[in-house]
Amino acid sequence: MTPSDWAKKIAASWRAISEQFTTARYAVVISSVALFVSFSSLYLAKLSYNLSAVKDEREIRDTMPAIDVQVRKDGASTASVTISIINRLPINITPLDMTAEHSLSLEICTFPLLSRGSIY
Numbered sequence: 001m002t003p004s005d006w007a008k009k010i011a012a013s014w015r016a017i018s019e020q021f022t023t024a025r026y027a028v029v030i031s032s033v034a035l036f037v038s039f040s041s042l043y044l045a046k047l048s049y050n051l052s053a054v055k056d057e058r059e060i061r062d063t064m065p066a067i068d069v070q071v072r073k074d075g076a077s078t079a080s081v082t083i084s085i086i087n088r089l090p091i092n093i094t095p096l097d098m099t100a101e102h103s104l105s106l107e108i109c110t111f112p113l114l115s116r117g118s119i120y
Contacts, residue, residue, distance in 0.1 A: 065093045 068084040085093050 063088050064091055065091050067093070 070082040072080050074080050092117040
């Protein structure tokens with residue numbers, strides 16, 4: 001083989017390699033664009049789902065009854081209580097019984113297992 005044949009063979013192989021790199025570059029660009037479009041569509045689907053979930057939650061919250069309790073002090077040891085219940089569509093709340101209990105109750109709760117150390 002003459003040196004010119006070697007030069008032609010090397011040039012042909014470089015040309016083939018450069019064509020492969022060009023194809024590889026196109027493949028990288030196309031796959032990158034496809035990946036970007038895929039992640040963008042995933043993000044939009046997630047955003048749409050979140051908006052739908054917020055809308056459903058708001059609709060449920062709008063159908064829940066609203067209860068307002070106001071306590072006003074009348075004297076040294078008395079108070080008046082106003083309870084307002086706003087019922088909405090599917091749920092109807094009506095108090096059947098109201099009981100007034102002492103406001104000061106002292107309950108002492110002991111944990112015998114902790115004092116003896118048998119938990120550890």
